[in-house]
Amino acid sequence: MTETALQQASAATDTPRAYAALETHFTELAHLTRILGLLSWDRAVMMPKTGAQARGAQMAALTKIRHRKLTDPALGTLLDDATAEEDRLTDWQRGNLREIRRLYTRSTAVPDDLAEALTKTANACETVWETAKPDSDFAAVAPLLSELLNLTRQSAAAIAETCGMAEPYDAMLDTYDKGARYQDIAPLFSALEDWLPDAVNTAIAQQQESLPLGDPPPVEQQMALGQLLLDKMGYHGRFDTSSHPFSNGRGGDVRITTRFTGGPFTLECVLTVLHEAGHGLYDMQLPEEHNTQPVGGVFDLSMAVHESQAMVWERQIGQSLNFWKFLAAPARKIFGIDAQNPAFTPENLYRQVNTVEKSFIRVEADEMTYPLHILLRTGLEKAMIDGDLSVKDLPAAWNDGMKDKFGIVPPDDRRGCLQDVHWYGGDFGYFPSYLLGAMNAAQIFQAMRRALPEVDTLIENGEFVPLREWLRDNIHARGCLEMPREVIRHATGDYLQLDNFKTHLSKRYLDA
C-alpha cells in the first residue's frame, strides 16, 4: 500500500478507512488493467507487425507491475481490517470487498515462481502450436503441452486448496466463470449430452435447403451494414477490423472488431457484429459510478455471463426469422441486390444462418452442433486436470469423442485436437463458458420476452433499443454486485436451467 493511497483514503471521511484504502489501491489497478486492454486492442487492430517485440515487452512490464500491486502483502492486512468494517459498508461496497478478496486470494494462492513458469511455458507452448497446427504435428507441441498441463495442475491444486474448492478443476472453471463449480455444471452438461446427438440428427433430417448467396459484397458494404445494425442497437464506440473479432474497453470507449476471411458469402458478417456488439453493449452499460472498482466489472466479469450477452444478440435475436424480416431489405439495398432475388428473402436468409451440419471445427459450427464440441472439450480437459488423461493420449481420446458424439472422425489433428489455441495457451476451463453462455442466453431471452411481450415486433421493426435497455437494467448496470449465478437469477427469476435451452433449440430446429 502506498502512502498516497492511505492519505487519500483517510480524506474520504464517510467511508471506513481500510475499505477506502482498498478502493484507492484498486483504482490504480483498474487504470493499469484498462491500459493493458488498450495495448492489446492496438496490437490487434492498429500496430504494424514490426512493433510486436517491443509491445510484448511493454505489456510484460506493465503486467508485472500490476501483479506486484495485486499481491502487495499490505493488501492482506487491509482486507482483514476492511472485513471488520463490513457492517458499515453499503451493498455495493460489500460486493466490492468480496471481489477484492477474491482477486487477492486467487493471486496470492499461486507462488510467484509457479505463476512465472506458467506464463513462460504458456507463451512458449502457444508459439510452437502456431506452426504445429498448420503442420498437423501434435508430437511437436506435446512435450510443452505436458509441461504446461503439469504446471496448470499444480496451480489449480493450490488455488482449490486456498479457496476451499471441492476439486482442482473448479479452480480452472472459476478463472473464467466466477463461482462456477463442476458439481453444478456436470448435471446440466450430462443431461444435454443425453439429448443432443439425436436432436442433431433429427434437425438435419428435417431441415430445408437454402439457396446460396453468391459472391461476397465489398468489405465496405458489409461494414456499412454492420454500422447500420450498431446504430439501431444504440452501440456507441469504435468498429474496426482485425484477424480475430473481439470486443474491448468500457463506458464511453468501447471498441469492437469484425473480420473478413474471403470465401463464399455467408451471413457471418452480420452474426459476428451482433456477437461482438453484444459484448460491447455489456461493457458500455456497466455502472459508470463504479468504473474503477472490481464491483464495476473492471477486472473479472464472468465469461459465461459475458458470452450470454453476445449470444442473446447473435443466437436469440440475430438467428430469428423476425430479425431477417427486418434486415433483408436494408441488406439488399446496401449490397445492391434485386428485391426479387430469391436468395435474399427473409426466409432464405433465416435458413442460411440456421443450417445444421456436423463438422470438425468448433468455430465454424452451427448452434445445434456447437454444444457437442464443448462437451467433448470439457470432458477431455476435466480428465487432463484430474490426471486421468495424459497429453500423449489426447489425439486418440479426441477422435474417440468425435466418433461418439458426431459419428465422424477428423482426418488429421489440425482439424482435431490442435484446432483451438486455448489449451496450448494455458486456458484450461475456458470452453464450458461458451456453452454456459449460450444456455444463459436462452434463459435470459425468455425472461426478456416475458417483460417485453412485443419483442418479436420490435425485432421485426429493427427497434433494438428497448432490448438493450432491458439488458442494461437487469444485467449490465448491476456490474459485479452479485456473483454470476445470482446475476442470472436476478434477471430471469431462476438459476440456470437446461430446459430453457432445450426449448429454444427444439422450437427453432425440431418443431419446423
Add this chain to the structure above:
Amino acid sequence: MTETALQQASAATDTPRAYAALETHFTELAHLTRILGLLSWDRAVMMPKTGAQARGAQMAALTKIRHRKLTDPALGTLLDDATAEEDRLTDWQRGNLREIRRLYTRSTAVPDDLAEALTKTANACETVWETAKPDSDFAAVAPLLSELLNLTRQSAAAIAETCGMAEPYDAMLDTYDKGARYQDIAPLFSALEDWLPDAVNTAIAQQQESLPLGDPPPVEQQMALGQLLLDKMGYHGRFDTSSHPFSNGRGGDVRITTRFTGGPFTLECVLTVLHEAGHGLYDMQLPEEHNTQPVGGVFDLSMAVHESQAMVWERQIGQSLNFWKFLAAPARKIFGIDAQNPAFTPENLYRQVNTVEKSFIRVEADEMTYPLHILLRTGLEKAMIDGDLSVKDLPAAWNDGMKDKFGIVPPDDRRGCLQDVHWYGGDFGYFPSYLLGAMNAAQIFQAMRRALPEVDTLIENGEFVPLREWLRDNIHARGCLEMPREVIRHATGDYLQLDNFKTHLSKRYLDA
C-alpha cells in the same frame, strides 16, 4: 530498486553491478514511457471523445507510477555506485549513465508537492485557455497563468540551483533542449534579430507572385500523395489524420499524422507530411540495441535536434525548387490536374511554398518571418521567468514586440498572446527549440551537401533514401551518446553557427 532488478543485474556478469541494476530499472521506465506515448497517440487519433475522462485518469496513474520509479531514492545510491564503476564502462554505457544522472537529478530537484501543484495548475490553466482563446479574453486566464508562472519560477530556481546552472531560465531551456544555456543562445538570437527584419522587408519587396492552386483535392488524394512521399523516403510506419499533426513511437512502430483544415488549397499537406516524417525517421532510426535505455533516446531527445530533422525535410528539401521539379508531376497525376495547368508547374509550386508575408499567427508563418515570432516569445518568456515582466503586462508587451519586429499589431489577444498553448500549459522555454531546430537544419543540410554533392539531383529524382541514410549514420544512430551540441558538431564539423542559416535564407529569398 526492486529485488528482481538487482537479481537480473547481478546475472549480467560482464557489466558492473550497479550500472547493470540501473539499466534494468530504466528498461521498465522505458516501457512505461512508450506506453504513455501510445495512450496519447490513441487519444489523438483513435479514441472516441467520450473516452477522454477515463484516458486522462489512466495516463495520470501511469505518470505517477513512472514518477515514483524515476525518483526512487535507491537510484541515488546506485548512481553513486555506478559512478565509481565508470572506468569499466563502454562509451555507450557512460553516455547512458550521464543521461540517467540527468533524469534523476532533474526529477528529484523539484519537491513532489511543487511538481504536483505545477501539473494541476498547468492542467487547469490550459483548460481555461481553451475557451479564453476563442473569446479573446486574456483576463479570464491571467490569474491562473500568474499562479502557473509563479510555480514555474520556483521549479526553475530549484532545478538551476541543484544542477549548477547560471540562471533559472536555463532550467527551462534545458527541459526541451538538453544542455542549452541562455548565454550560448542569446548572441545567436540577438545577431539574427539585428539582421532579419530588414531582410524580411527585402524578401517581400523582391518576391514574384504565385498563381493560386484552386480548390483542395479530396482528402484521400492528399493522403495518397503523402504516402507516395513516405514510400520514397523509406518511412515505415502508420500514417493517419488528427486535429494537430504529430509523430510518435520508435523503431518498428513509428506513427505520424497529418491534418486537413479546409480552406483554400495550399501545399501544407505536403510540407506537414515531410515535417512529421522527418521526426518519424529520427525515431525509426534510433539505435535499436539501446531501445530501452536513456542513451537510446527513449526519454529525452533534444527538441532542437528533433525539430532540425523535421526542418531538414520540410524547409531544406521540401521548399527547394528541385523538390517541386520532382513532385509536380506525381501531384498533378494524383490530383487529376492537366499537365498544362500553369499553377502546377514546379516554379509556381516553389513560389507558393516560399511566399513571405507578415502575419499575426506563428503556426501559419513562412520560413522568413517565423523566426521573428520565436524571438518575440523568447524575449517575453525570459523576462517572465526572470521576474521582469508580470502576467498582467503581457498583452501590452506582446503588442509592442509585434510592432517593433513586424510593424503590425494584432487586433485582439486571440491573434496575440493567447494564440499558442505553450505558456498556458506550463511549457516555458520550449519556443527557442523551434528556431534552433531551423538553424540546426540549415547547418546539417550544408554538411549533407558536402557529403553528397549530388544531393540536388537526388532530390529532383525523388531519390530520398541516401539522404535518410546520411541522417541515420550521422545523427539518428548515435542516439544520446553525446549531448545535443556535440551531435550537431559531430554531424556538421562545428557547433551551431548563425551564418549557415543566414546563408540559406539569403540564397532562397534575397538572391533571386
